[in-house]
Amino acid sequence: MLRNTRTSYGTVAIVLHWTIALLFFAQIALGFLTQAVADRPRLQFDLYQWHKSFGFLILALALVRLAWSLSSIRPLPLPGVPRWETTAARTVHRLILALTIAVPMAGWMIASTSPLMIPSFVFDLVVVPDLPFTRSDAIEAFWSRTHALLAYGSGLLALAHAGAAIHHHLLRKDTTLARMFGAHTVR
Numbered sequence: 001m002l003r004n005t006r007t008s009y010g011t012v013a014i015v016l017h018w019t020i021a022l023l024f025f026a027q028i029a030l031g032f033l034t035q036a037v038a039d040r041p042r043l044q045f046d047l048y049q050w051h052k053s054f055g056f057l058i059l060a061l062a063l064v065r066l067a068w069s070l071s072s073i074r075p076l077p078l079p080g081v082p083r084w085e086t087t088a089a090r091t092v093h094r095l096i097l098a099l100t101i102a103v104p105m106a107g108w109m110i111a112s113t114s115p116l117m118i119p120s121f122v123f124d125l126v127v128v129p130d131l132p133f134t135r136s137d138a139i140e141a142f143w144s145r146t147h148a149l150l151a152y153g154s155g156l157l158a159l160a161h162a163g164a165a166i167h168h169h170l171l172r173k174d175t176t177l178a179r180m181f182g183a184h185t186v187r
């Protein structure tokens, strides 16, 4: 089933969830690596281009996901899960979804405000144009800090989110995690 139902996630939501989850964690590691190889400019340049390519890919997928989830119904909460927990989980989901858009946008702002004007090649196929903003070292540094803060912050939030899902699976032994792999809620 492509679409969500009241008892299950559909294939589109599942494929988007796991693809973005994998790319997102890998992208944080890659971003960290770009800073760790500052003494090797050639390698750093290549890593930046990969980082920008995957960043734009995540942005595109996150926008598709946003449109998809706005036009979908959500599976109902599992029976027995307290109301406050459902509300907390939903709030975190909305926040992470917003961050998968805000983090690459902040990255795009670094490229767009940098006086170096290095083009963003995406997988060596297309050049994504910069956004029309004033360039200066100070503005670039602001976006650089914002991007790093949002990226590491969202990484921690996503880890807490993953921890909660694993807690449901191992300790509560319910179908929260299994539903993200296609299982139906048994009511």
Ligand code: HEM
Binding pocket: 013, 017, 020, 021, 022, 024, 025, 069, 089, 093, 094, 096, 097, 100, 158, 161, 162, 165, 166, 176, 177, 178, 179, 180
């Ligand atoms: C190993 C890591 C992860 C696990 C085990 C995991 C597990 C889950 C599970 C079980 C749900 C369904 C929760 C429910 O029905 O209440 C869910 C939903 C969700 N997860 Fe994750 N997740 C992981 C990583 C991520 C990452 C890295 C992101 C974003 C960067 C993310 C974003 C979301 C969002 C936005 C939802 C809401 C449903 C949707 O729009 O697809 N997750 N996750």
Ligand code: HEM
Binding pocket: 024, 027, 028, 029, 030, 031, 032, 034, 035, 048, 051, 052, 054, 055, 056, 058, 059, 100, 103, 104, 105, 106, 107, 108, 109, 110, 111, 120, 144, 145, 147, 148, 151, 152
């Ligand atoms: C979901 C997508 C993205 C994630 C999770 C992410 C994550 C990160 C992380 C963790 C860092 C290292 C920060 C530090 O330690 O100072 C970084 C650096 C960087 N990212 Fe991203 N990034 C994403 C998308 C993008 C995009 C789309 C661009 C540009 C088009 C971009 C451009 C950069 C640049 C230029 C740096 C180096 C910043 C500096 O010089 O201080 N990122 N990113």
